[in-house]
Amino acid sequence: MVDDSLKREEVKIQVLLEDIGLLEQYVQELSTFFPLPLCFISPIGVMLEVNPAFEEAFGYKFHELIGESLGKIIEKKQAEKLIAETIKKGSVKASEMILRSSKGKEMIVGTYTQSRIDEKGNFLGFFLGMFDLTDLKKATIDSQNLAKTLQAERQDLRDAQKALMNMLEDTDEERERAEQERNRTQLIIQNFSDGLILIGDRGLVELMNPEAEKLLAVSKQESVGKKAGTVFPLLAEVLLDPAPLFRKELKLQSPRVVEVTTIPVEMEGGLRRTLMVLHDITREKQIEQMKTEFVSLAAHQLRTPLSAIKWTLKMMLDKDLGPVTKDQENFLGKMYESNERMISLINDLLDITRIEEGRYLYKPDFERIEDIIKSVVDSYEEEAKRKNISLALTISSQSLPRVLVDGEKIRLVFQNLVENALHYTPKNGAITVTVTLDKKSNEIETVVQDTGMGIPEEYQNRIFEKFFRANAATRVNTEGSGLGLYLVKNIVEAHEGRVWFNSKVNEGTAFHVALPIKAERDDIASNV
């Protein structure tokens, strides 16, 4: 009986143990699967139990928390306050506090507590539920910050928009000014009386105005963007010259004549361009031509009656027409000299017209220049004596080569120079003519040096101009026409020679003429 009773008790105990085991398992599962962080705290604030959700939420392992004070994870004062409030009120709801995670990160949590009281009303501790509010708080703060940032950015945008509008207004004004400036420049270029062409550094035409189109008979559309040398064959001569040009005369299609000036210009970015200015001188050239023709015609027309007068006077002076009194002879003599001067002037004018028409040199040949000069000097020997002026000729002892010249015209050069020296050298003065060979420059240089009145400095740059006579010269020699030195210069340059002078007032003047030496086999026609 006792054994049976013991057996029954053992069975009951076994059943109870199984029930306890199941109950423990149930509680364990409930705690394990409860999704919210939950913790049981002892009355003195020691953590006695945490569920897996608590471990996961705050990164602790349960063994790191169990037996530890609540102060390990929240600030001690807050923990004490929480316990006190829970004891006092039985529960706390949604109290916010800062929790330190296992990695030391501060997290904002919402806490809920519920006290445990035994049947006698003793406080046995409390359950603590915690919710991580970090993300929520962060989202709130972020949204607040975002709102502030957005507001600030909106303000920035408004400011930027305002600044942009101001800039746009400024830019518009600037653009308008630039536009006006451009239009003005365009207007000037379009209406400029000279032709303007802008050529880029690769020789491409970049711009040309209507006058240039007219002068070159080429449209802008046909030229811009193309090689200047290709579209302007008439300008080939000047386009090949890299040096800047100033008023170079150029014949285009007859009768068009222009003066070409090229100006190198450097634009922004260091790009080099060439501005070409075409100044139309066709009308000036035509007027000049008409003047030359008129002078030629007038001179020819005058020379015939003057010749008749000359020969009539000569006959009267030679008494071929009967006897004349002494007084009549004097008058007739003066008339004859005046007529001679008139004929000489007309001859000079005719020479000039021939020079300007380019048909002056018509008898070039190789001649000994020293012979021509000697002949000229000899012809003035008598006059020099009469004026009591010494006239000397010095010819280089070296053998001088013959030079290609129009003998008659070269004679005229030296006649003019010696005659001028005689006119402007006072009594007891001296004139020396020196002929030398300059091997270095391959020229024969002749110098006509006098001890005359000299040329004042202010007139020196005009001395070779047509009809120019210095004031002092007109007082000393009233017969001069002002054409002599003009002829000298034109004749020497027609021989591709050079003429220049050195002069000092009251000391004298030295005129230099240098003529090039050419091999006698050179083609005469091509040089003259």
Place this chain on the structure above:
Amino acid sequence: MGRGKVTVLEIMNNPQAIKEDREKAIAFMEMKGDIRGLSLIADYEYVRHKLGEEGVRKVEKEMALLGHPLPLKEIKQMEFYSIGYAGVIELAIERAHSFTMEDYYEMGRYAPKSSVILKVMLKYFASLDSAIVQATNIWRKYYTVGTLEATEVNEKERRVIFRISGYEIAPSTCHVIRGYLTQVTQMITGEQVASEERSCTFRGDPYHEIVLTW
């Protein structure tokens, strides 16, 4: 539970050591008294915590090798087992992982954290006196042999002295119990607790005496 199978090869590798340990195991198993399953589970759980599943498997294997297999999953928390298993499992742990005395102390500290019995008794932790009284009652919930009593509870001087009599398994077990009592006291006081085994039956004393201060 039947005896575990031990391979001839294993025995041949270290026949003398195996032989000695198996004899020790037999001696443990011949001890009178029972122990709650949750105490054995707590030992396994600490091994898992420290060394992972592989660590647990090695201990289970050693248990088998010692001739008393007791896999973790087969242990029921509330069930009573021969108290000899407390010695055999610590012997197996020592064989598998060469635990030091400090390791056994930590193993003891770890046990209350997952103790269902302790959690049932939590409601008594409101004051030190009542908690200590309940703590002594815990002993009989774990073991059917020996006694635990608090010979001194001095809240003012922050000291408690526990005495354990009639319980003599192995020196390692002393460290496990010292760790356990340290952790329980810490949970009651909420303070960091230091401990010392002032008397020990393995040192010739008539009982075990553990002093806890905080």
